[in-house]
Amino acid sequence: MEISISRLTKDFGKVRALEDVSLYITGGMFGLLGPNGAGKTTLMRILTTLLVPTSGQARVGGFDVMKDPGAVRQRLGYLPQDFGFYHSLTAFETLDYIATMKNITQRKRKEQVSVAIEAVHLLEEAHRKVGTFSGGMRQRLGIAQALLGNPELIVVDEPTAGLDPEERIRFRNLLARLAQARTVLLSTHIIADVEASCSSVAVLDHGQLAFLGSPAELAAKASGLVWEVEVGADEWQGVDGRYPVLSNRATKGGMQARLLSANEPLGLAAPFGRARPVEPTLEDGYVAVMKAQSRSAERRHA
C-alpha cells in the first residue's frame, strides 16, 4: 500500500509539530526515526486519521486521510504508543471486540483472533482479564489487535517498548514477515529494530524531514566520520567534551571510544594515540544526520 505525504504541516497552537513534510512510501517496512518531539507521533496520528493536518495532504492507498478516513481505517492496523484496553474484558474478548469493530465477519473472527493471540504468545492468557496483565503482556495484546483483519497498512508506534529481548526479536521478525505483503510503518527509538527489518527509513527532527532513504544510505551519512580511539582513563574527560561520542567502553587502563568527527580526531595531539577510521553503523548515520541538522539550525538562528 502506498503512502503519499505532500507538504504536510501540523500546528498545535503556536507550536509547529510538523513542517512541510513530504514523503512517498511504496510499501514494505518503513522506519521512522527521530528524537522525542521530532513529530513522529504527530505524523503517525495524521496517517491513522486521528489528527487533522493544518495544511498539506496525506493519502493512504489512494484514500485521502481527511476526505475518506473511514476507508483508511478499514485498511489500517494501529498500535499507539500509549494505549490500554477495557480492564474487565479478557484478552480473547478484547480481540473479539476489536475484530468485530474491524468488520471481520463472525465466521472468520474466532480463527483470526486465535491466530493473532498465538502470534504474540498469549494463548495461555487468552481468558485472563486484561486488567491483570503486565506491561509486556499488554504490549503483546496491542500488537495482536493491530494484526487483526490482515490490514494493508500497519502503523506501530514504539511497539517493542516493554518487551523482553526475545519477544522484541520475535515481534520484529513478525513485522518483517508481514511487511512482505503490506506496508508497515514503524516508529521507534531502537535503531537496531530499524536496522534489522526496515527497507526504508526517514529521520524527523523538529518537525522537519532530515533524511529519507535506505538504512544503508543513512549509515553512509557517517561514512568517513566515525573513528575509534583508545585513551587513558585520566585523559578521557578531555576527549568526551570535544567530540560526539557514539559509544565507549572501559579497557584495561583506559577507555576505548567511537567518535564522530569530520577530521581525524585528536590528530597529532599525542599522547592520546592514533585514531583509526571505522565503518559507520546505522546508529552512526543517525547521529551524523542529527548533528548536521543541529548545525544547520544553529546557522539559521545565527
Next chain:
Amino acid sequence: MHNLALTTGRFGKAFWTELRQLAVHWLYLMLHVLWTALLVWMFVGRDDRSAQALLETTLGRIAIGLISLVGLFLAGISASRSRQTKFQELEDALPTGFEVLTGRWLAGLLTLALFLVEPVAVAARQGPLASLLDELPLFLGEAALTIAFTSAAGWWLAGWLKLGRWAYPLLAAGWLAFLIGPAMLTDTYPPASLLNFMRQGVSFYSELWGRLVYGDQLLWFNLFYGGMLLLAIALLALGIQLRRFHRPFWWTLGILAAALVLASGGAGRYVAGVQVALNQVPESPFSPDSPAFTVTAYDLTLDMSNPQSPRFIAQLTLQNTAPAPLSELAFRLNLALAVSESGLPVEREGALLRVLLAEPLDSGASLVLALRYEGTLRLESVSDGVVEANDFIDPGGVRLTPQANWYPIPARQPSFPGLHDSAHIRLVVTNGGSLHFAANLPAAGENVFEAGAAEWVFLIGSPRLVVEQAENVNLITSQADQARACELASIFVDSLRTITPFFPEAEIHGLILMVLGEEGGLPEDTPPVTGYPLVVIPRYALANISANPDSQQTFVLRALAADLWRLSGGVLDPKFAGPVTSLDNAFNAVVGFLHLYVKENGDPERMLDQVQDPAQTQGEVDENQQALIVIYRQGGEGAVAAVLRQMYLRPDELRVLPYDSLAQWIREVGSER
C-alpha cells in the same frame, strides 16, 4: 446489505460488551439490593394508593428522579471509560461510526431501565392488576424518555467536557439544581416547571380522572423532552462525525432539525398553556348592588350528547325578596356558557347575566325562569408552575364545583367560597356515556340527584367512579379506593350513629361520603344538604387517618359534628376569617366532648376522669368540656342537646362572649332546662 449487517454487528457487540461491563459488576447488583430495600421501606405498607397512583405520584417520581441521578453517573462512567483506560486512541482508529456509541448508550439505558423493575414490582404488589396494567405503558414510556434524555445528556457532557472523576460531584450538583430549582423558579416564572425534567414535585394525578386535570400540558412536556433527547443524540452524533469524519452526515442534520422543531414546539405550547391558565382569572362578578331576589328551586339538566359542547337546561323558581318590584334579574354564569334560549330577554356583561323582565316582579312574588345554555367548560389554575383543571366537562370525565358558576346564581349573593341561598335542587345528567355520576345531593334515580334544601352543587362524573349505597351511607369514590373507602365508611357510620342523639333537630336520613382525589374549588367544610351530612375527604387522608386512632376519631367527629350542627340550625364561622371567638370554642368543646363520649362509651365518670387527668390535659383542664360532661352526667344526652340548641340559637352572643366565660355560660344554659 453487507454493510448493514456489519454495522449491526458492531452495534450489537458494543451493546453487549457495554451491558456486561455495567451490569455484571458487584456495584450494580448492590445498587439493586439497596434500591429494593429503599422502596420497600418507603412504600410497602406505608402508602395505600393504587398501583397506578403510586407510579403516577410518589413512587414513580422518586424512581424517575433517582434513576436519573444514577443515569448521569453511569453515562459519565461509560463515556469516559475509553479515555480512562487509554483505549480511546486505539478505538478511534477503528473503522466504526456512531453505531458503537449508540450501542453503548443503549446498553447503559437498559441497565438503568432495569431499575424500574423494583418500583413496578412494588406497585404490582399494591394492585389492583387492572390499575397496574393501565399505567404500565405510560409510566415505562415516560420514565424511559426521562432516563434516556438524562443519560444522553450525560454522555454528551462527559464527551464534550472530557469529564474526569472530579466531575461526578458536579453532575450530582446539577441534578440537585434541577430537582429543586424549577420549584423555586416557578414562584417568579411559573412556566419554569418545564425544566423539571425528572417530573418531581406536585402531582395532581387523580384516581377518578387520571391525567385529565393536566389537559394537554403533559403531551407538550413530553414532546419537549422528546426533542431534547433527539437534540442530545444529534449532538453526540455530530461530535463523533466532526471529530472522526470531519463533516456532519445528512441524517444527523435531519435529527437536529427535528429535535429543534419538537423541543421548541413542545416548549412553546407548554409555556402558552401555563400563560393561558394564569390569565384565566376565576369569575366572581359579585354584584351586591343587584336587585335582591332568591332562587327557591333549581331544576337543572346537563345533556352530554355532545361532550365537547355540553348543553344545560335550567329552570329556576325565584322570588323577589326586595321591598320594591324588580325589572331585571342579575345572575352569575360562566362566560364560557352561552345562553342559547331563554324565556325572557337576556344580556351578558362578562360573567354577569342580566335577565330583563317583561313586567316588574312585585315584592314577594315568584317567577319561573327557563334557560338553555351551552359551551365548553374548563377552568384551569396554576400551582407550582403546573397547570391543573379544577372544573371541566370532558368525554373522559366531569368535575363541576361552585367555583365554575355553571348554573345561574343570583349575583347579589357572594360568590365562592360563600354559598347561595338554600334551595330545592334537582339535577339530571343525560347522555353521560360511559361516565358514572355522583353529586353532593342524594341520588333520586340513575343520574338524578335531588335535595330539599342545598346551598351548592358539586357534580362529578368518571368512568372509574363507584357509588355504593349501604347502611344509609352513600359512598362515592374511585374503583381503586373502594375497599379502603368502605372501611372508612363504617367508621363514619358508627360515629354518626353514636352522636346523632345529641342532634335531634338534624333529622338525619343518611350520610354522603366522598373519598376523592382532591378538593379544589369546594366550599369550606362542604356544607350538608337536607338530612344528609356530607363529608368530602382527600383519598390521601386514608393512610393518615388510619395511622392514629385518636386523630382519626377527632377528624371523623369534627367533620360529622360540623354538618350536624348546621343541619340543626347552627352556624359556624369560616375558619381563618377572623379572630377565634367563643362560638368557635363552643363548637370545639362539643367536638372534644363527643370524642370523650365515644372513647369512654358514654360513661360520664370516666369522661370526667379523662378531662381532669393531668397526663391527658398537660395540667390544664378544659373547663368547657368539663361543663358539658357535668351536664351530661346530670341530665344525659337530652341535657347536652339542649345546651347545643342554645348554641345554635345564640351565635351572636357567643361570638362576643369572653373565652373564660364560656364554661359558665354552658353551665347556665344547661341548668335552665
